[in-house]
Amino acid sequence: MVSTHIAGRDNADRLVGLHQFAALSREALTELNALCRIHRYEPGQTVAVDGEHNDYIGFVKSGFLRMQKTLSDGRQHIVGLLVDGDMFGQVFSGPLHFDIESATEAHICAFKRVPFEALLERTPELERLVMLNLLNELDRARDWMLILSGQKVSCRLAGFLLVMCSRFADIDHVLTKGRDGLDVKIPINRTDLAHLLGTRTESISRAFHALQEAGDLRILKPNLVRILDLEALASHAGEEELLASPNLRDLVRVIKRRA
Amino acid sequence: MVSTHIAGRDNADRLVGLHQFAALSREALTELNALCRIHRYEPGQTVAVDGEHNDYIGFVKSGFLRMQKTLSDGRQHIVGLLVDGDMFGQVFSGPLHFDIESATEAHICAFKRVPFEALLERTPELERLVMLNLLNELDRARDWMLILSGQKVSCRLAGFLLVMCSRFADIDHVLTKGRDGLDVKIPINRTDLAHLLGTRTESISRAFHALQEAGDLRILKPNLVRILDLEALASHAGEEELLASPNLRDLVRVIKRRA
DNA sequence: CGGCAAATTGAAGTATTTCAACGTCGGTGG
DNA sequence: CCACCGACGTTGAAATACTTCAATTTGCCG
Numbered sequence: 419m420v421s422t423h424i425a426g427r428d429n430a431d432r433l434v435g436l437h438q439f440a441a442l443s444r445e446a447l448t449e450l451n452a453l454c455r456i457h458r459y460e461p462g463q464t465v466a467v468d469g470e471h472n473d474y475i476g477f478v479k480s481g482f483l484r485m486q487k488t489l490s491d492g493r494q495h496i497v498g499l500l501v502d503g504d505m506f507g508q509v510f511s512g513p514l515h516f517d518i519e520s521a522t523e524a525h526i527c528a529f530k531r532v533p534f535e536a537l538l539e540r541t542p543e544l545e546r547l548v549m550l551n552l553l554n555e556l557d558r559a560r561d562w563m564l565i566l567s568g569q570k571v572s573c574r575l576a577g578f579l580l581v582m583c584s585r586f587a588d589i590d591h592v593l594t595k596g597r598d599g600l601d602v603k604i605p606i607n608r609t610d611l612a613h614l615l616g617t618r619t620e621s622i623s624r625a626f627h628a629l630q631e632a633g634d635l636r637i638l639k640p641n642l643v644r645i646l647d648l649e650a651l652a653s654h655a656g657e658e659e660l661l662a663s664p665n666l667r668d669l670v671r672v673i674k675r676r677a
Numbered sequence: 678m679v680s681t682h683i684a685g686r687d688n689a690d691r692l693v694g695l696h697q698f699a700a701l702s703r704e705a706l707t708e709l710n711a712l713c714r715i716h717r718y719e720p721g722q723t724v725a726v727d728g729e730h731n732d733y734i735g736f737v738k739s740g741f742l743r744m745q746k747t748l749s750d751g752r753q754h755i756v757g758l759l760v761d762g763d764m765f766g767q768v769f770s771g772p773l774h775f776d777i778e779s780a781t782e783a784h785i786c787a788f789k790r791v792p793f794e795a796l797l798e799r800t801p802e803l804e805r806l807v808m809l810n811l812l813n814e815l816d817r818a819r820d821w822m823l824i825l826s827g828q829k830v831s832c833r834l835a836g837f838l839l840v841m842c843s844r845f846a847d848i849d850h851v852l853t854k855g856r857d858g859l860d861v862k863i864p865i866n867r868t869d870l871a872h873l874l875g876t877r878t879e880s881i882s883r884a885f886h887a888l889q890e891a892g893d894l895r896i897l898k899p900n901l902v903r904i905l906d907l908e909a910l911a912s913h914a915g916e917e918e919l920l921a922s923p924n925l926r927d928l929v930r931v932i933k934r935r936a
Numbered sequence: 937c938g939g940c941a942a943a944t945t946g947a948a949g950t951a952t953t954t955c956a957a958c959g960t961c962g963g964t965g966g
Numbered sequence: 967c968c969a970c971c972g973a974c975g976t977t978g979a980a981a982t983a984c985t986t987c988a989a990t991t992t993g994c995c996g
Contacts, residue, residue, distance in 0.1 A: 489917050495823070498819065513816045516819070546769050552815065559818035563818070566825040566875060567873070623977085640961095659748065828952080867942075878944090879943090
């Protein structure tokens with residue numbers, strides 16, 4: 419791995435920030451901690467490549483990673499973002515069919531595959547945890563599908579922003595609450611956002627400005643927007659549709675309570 | 678469960694057709710077989726409901742199930758299909774955030790959650806299998822995302838048809854090879870297909886007819902098409918994009934070899 | 937054969953893509 | 967310090983695609 423390796427001082431502090439491990443027993447934690455290495459990546463570094471032999475399982479400690487497919491002509495097509503707590507890699511030789519690249523500065527907790535799997539097999543609590551992790555990712559992938567099936571670009575963009583507010587909240591300075599709104603940092607550029615939402619940069623730009631006209635948000639900088647009216651944003655995203663997703667339903671409920 | 682329960686004759690035949698279990702040891706198979714019950718569903722029956730207490734884990738033995746979100750106004754929004762070998766339910770109390778309904782006649786292999794999880798915990802080979810199953814589903818969910826991010830309806834429809842040909846091939850009479858093409862049965866109606874692909878029925882209809890005009894396929898019946906030129910279909914789907922997905926890449930390779 | 941649901945078609949209005957031009961920001965080198 | 971460059975974002979205008987609504991056709995079932 420081409421990255422900065424950070425020597426963990428010692429025992430129990432390499433897993434800090436991986437809240438999903440919090441419930442594990444002291445023994446499991448000690449073993450996990452012994453196995454893992456922390457790596458730091460600068461924005462734009464390659465973390466893992468599709469097809470190459472990847473003998474590492476990674477957990478994101480902080481930052482954003484891009485999951486992307488590299489097309490045969492060299493263009494890259496982003497298919498998702500990994501954040502705090504997300505797992506990636508070929509657990510049990512499962513598939514890893516895309517490249518992973520850091521979008522922001524990122525810290526990764528990396529395990530060698532073989533010893534990690536061995537630990538997994540003799541630690542049911544850990545295995546259950548990994549399984550739950552996968553189930554959650556699957557769930558979120560389906561949320562994305564709901565968002566992507568909005569017919570208008572502004573629906574999909576609004577949906578994306580809501581996901582940023584819910585799933586990605588409290589992560590890595592993405593979101594700061596102000597008195598008159600939420601400031602959301604967007605970790606990818608318009609080209610990638612366009613790919614992610616199945617459209618082009620020009621349409622993304624126009625959709626942002628349309629939402630601004632509607633009073634839902636203000637564009638502070640191209641990749642920093644202040645959400646002024648979360649509720650209006652939710653109805654632009656097609657509230658009906660989003661209410662079908664529990665993750666987003668929770669968010670909408672929070673919004674309503676505040677309003 | 679409201680369904681026809683089929684009394685398994687005895688030991689080892691209830692798991693027939695679930696090829697993913699083939700590699701398990703005789704002991705594991707016997708235990709699994711003892712735990713499971715086969716249910717048969719007619720098209721349109723409800724298999725599981727979001728939010729209700731679902732103490733069953735299911736594996737699809739045959740047929741198509743629809744995963745769908747039910748909106749607050751009663752409309753249903755399909756988000757995916759389950760086929761042969763797919764698992765559903767709240768393993769380890771994980772999420773099940775949509776309803777499941779049979780789209781065709783379907784056979785389900787059902788396990789009570791608690792004993793199934795117990796078996797899972799003392800049978801590492803089974804646990805690994807379930808984990809691989811999840812990883813695969815995740816992978817396919819991401820393939821869907823790639824398909825859904827096509828900008829034109831005909832791209833997405835072509836992508837859908839390719840998935841039908843690859844993932845769903847050799848399942849339940851979906852696909853029959855003729856001399857002049859592949860006959861593909863489409864297990865859902867235009868309204869659901871429209872939802873799945875993020876558009877409306879009229880556009881689906883026009884896209885089908887556009888692909889027919891282009892010579893890629895012939896519409897035999899509304900829900901039965903004959904693929905005449907798989908390669909052309911792949912290029913309509915945006916070959917570049919699809920080549921990024923290994924599942925679809927395999928399919929394209931097969932097509933090319935045949936051509 | 938009638939009746940119903942699903943699919944198709946047409947036509948008008950809207951949204952998006954495309955292509956081209958212009959701005960803006962940050963860095964580099966004179 | 968400022969001019970210039972390049973990458974990225976924004977804007978405009980014409981072509982294209984999609985949605986919407988209404989009307990019609992098709993296929994199926996009683």
